[in-house]
Amino acid sequence: MPELPEVEVSRLGISPHITDQVVTKVIVRNGRLRWLVPDEVQLLVGQTVKAVTRRAKYLFIETQAGSGILHLGMSGKLRVVDKDVELVKHDHIDIEFSNGKVLRYNDARRFGSFLWQQPNTTHKLLMKLGPEPLTDEFDANVLFDQSRGKNTVVKNFIMDNHIVVGVGNIYANESLFKAGIDPRKPAGKITKKKYAELTVHIKQTLEQAIKQGGTTLKDFTQSDGSPGYFAQELLVYARTGKECLTCQTIIESVKIGQRNSFYCPSCQG
Ligand SMILES: [Zn+2]
Structure with missing residues (x-):
């Protein structure tokens, strides 16, 4: 199961490829993850990625319209690939960008999630979380x-x-x-x-x-x-x-x- 350091390294890995890029398409091949992927994730289309941030083990693809929230669950993996790279088994989600890159989510066990957070709100799953361990708030x-x-x-x-x-x-x-x-x-x-x-x-x-x-x-x-x-x-x-x-x-x-x-x-x- 990916732990906080693995998720943070994923963030550092994908961030330079998708920050400041415009989302051109969101393809959900199998939305039956831990929670059903909501239709709102399509609101990413046409938006520019402002930043990729992390809270606990959730990654946020932040845009003006709201944030796509990714959680890797037990077996989730994120890759940045070119659009024409062939799919492999369990490639459930593609987020395509204007630079021709695709953020591809693969999850064999489907305990991960792809959720949506409205601007200036906190998703209900995140409301009761304690402080981040690497901030001064945790002492x-x-x-x-x-x-x-x-x-x-x-x-x-x-x-x-x-x-x-x-x-x-x-x-x-x-x-x-x-x-x-x-x-x-x-x-x-x-x-x-x-x-x-x-x-x-x-x-x-x-x-x-x-x-x-x-x-x-x-x-x-x-x-x-x-x-x-x-x-x-x-x-x-x-x-x-x-x-x-x-x-x-x-x-x-x-x-x-x-x-x-x-x-x-x-x-x-
Ligand atoms: Zn000892």
Whole structure:
């Protein structure tokens, strides 16, 4: 499943090809995605793309008439191709531009979405989202204040989109390891000082992933259009049974909210 860094790299990849271009056609071959693609997406035709922006894992193709919202779901991929490039299986949507390029959406499992947002409004799916992790709005106070009195385990707490968006499973595991916090600890029992460390590590882990993904950008318009999971240096994720890189204790794993969770019993208190 594409996580926030992959979505941000997709944004960086497609943005230079379609910004300032006029949409000439929107072709929806199969609109039965997670939600039925609304007819309003045709309002993009004739509009100039002002910018490609991101909120959580949603990408916005912004125009004066409104924004097309794309979400990659579990298996969605975006490519920028020339108009005459042949279709492959699961190429469900084409957005054509005046420069002859096409933004092509492929999604085998169809858990992704293509929605519409009117100007100066917020789509209902986006109304209750927490702050973006890479902005100043996300700091230790957010985690500390929201967690008081909560028994939710901290790993689930930081993966909750209402608290902060975009902290996927890999990034939650890695950030908690770096901050020395046991993923099973109740969120309400963690000090502000520890949350300050965790906040820094969440930001750094995501930023590092985006930076690493950026190095694959030159291939974005080729291959399968998927920036994929970047070759990241993972300190704890999927390292069950291996030695902790800090203290040589054996890394353990546990399921938390159905998600695989990895931790060092010695470093993470
Ligand atoms: Zn350790």
